[in-house]
Amino acid sequence: MKLEFLGTGSGVPGKFRNVACTALRLLDECNSVWLFDCGEGTQQQILRSNLKPRKINKIFITHLHGDHIFGLPGLLSSRSFQGGNTPLTIYGPKGIKKYVCVSLGVSQTKLAYHINFVELTKPGKIMENNKFTVYMDTLDHGITSFGYRVVEHDHPGQLLVNKLKRDHVPSGPIYGQLKQGKTVQLKDGRKINGKDYLGPSVKGRIIAILGDTRKNNHSYGLAKNADVLVHESTFAAEDSKLAHDYYHSTNVQAAELAKRAHVKRLILTHISARYTGHMNRVLQKQAQKVFRNTRVVNDFDMINVPFNKHDYVISKK
Structure with a gap:
């Protein structure tokens, strides 16, 4: 299980940060990739990674602002051209189906696969298979916005061959x-x-990926005891009024949530273009004063999510 950050900026694409997209690589677990949001230029970012569009079979949209969905039509079309012929499911707020269908219809795009749309209206369990359960809850962003909690099922213990x-x-x-x-x-x-011949079961991992939001009560339930919490950090602590006015969070607010929810690692993304160069380090250090195990990620950073909490590794492509 790995997280790859294809876009870590907010609002509009920048020279050093593309807009929102996070890939949850589940190639070892179920030979698939799940995307969380799909901002403009996502398929260009994928070209710079080793991800295969045909492996993407689920896309979770947090909300319908352009920097989170404008990359969808192009990616869906390219997936078809590049050999993707298996069904794909898109989860998101009401309106996501209309957006995709109108975009593909106006451009007369024909896909080689079927898209299943799941427009979410109620918090709770939204998906379950033999390996994972995914939950959704609403956030506070002035527009319908969701956070997602991915819970891996526990793994059976090892067979006690010696016994x-x-x-x-x-x-x-x-x-x-x-x-x-x-x-x-x-x-x-x-x-x-x-x-009688199995060792202790291995607890599954938990990933929480929150959409844009200002401080709210629902974030805690999504983040509780997560191995990794991916949280927006559009503003620095000193810009907390701006964060509130624009329905966003600060780095310190995210760190306070991580501490209260007892997560193992906090990943800060969705960084405003106003914070460049050394300001990224400032954002990280501010948050680390509250929650030490915090990292501000850049485009193409990848984090391995192991079973052992001490083995987290972040690398560049």
Whole structure:
């Protein structure tokens, strides 16, 4: 599980930061990539990464401001041209279906795959498969805006092979059944319960990705105990009035949430163009005074989200 930041700026594209898009790379877990928002130029950013558009099968839109959706029509079209023929699901506020369909219709774009639209109206569970459950809650941005919480299901414990050998359980396909916790009968008549030969389960990871918002109560539930919280940081602490007036957050407000919600790592993104050069370091240091494990990310930064909280690694492409 990795997070790759394809756009970390706010409002309009800049020389050093493109507008919002975060990719959750689940290639090892389910051979797919999920996008969170898709600002203008996202497909250009993808060209500079090793992501394959055909691997993208879910897109979660936080809200309908242009810097979060203007890249959708182009990406959806290119996905079709580049061999993507499997269905894709777009989750987002009411209106996202109309925006996409009108854009593709006016340009007479024909796709080689089907798009499923899930327009969200109620907070709670919005998706579940055999590996992940995704939750949504509303934020405070002056327009309908969502935050998403991705919860990985717990992994079964390791098969205790040494214990099986001590109990003279022969190896072979039977080990696979025991790994699944099934009860099997051996040739000598013994019945073996797989649960008796499994180590402790491994707790799944939690990623919280919040859309644009000012300080609000719902953010806590989305962020609680997350391995990684991705939070906007449009303004610095000294610009808190601007943040409130424009329905955004400061770096320190995000850090206060991370501390209160007991997250393991805070990632600050959606940085205003007014903060360039050394100001990025200032933003990070201000937040670190409240929550030490904070990082301001740049475009193409990638963070590995391991099971062991001490193994976080951020790298550049």
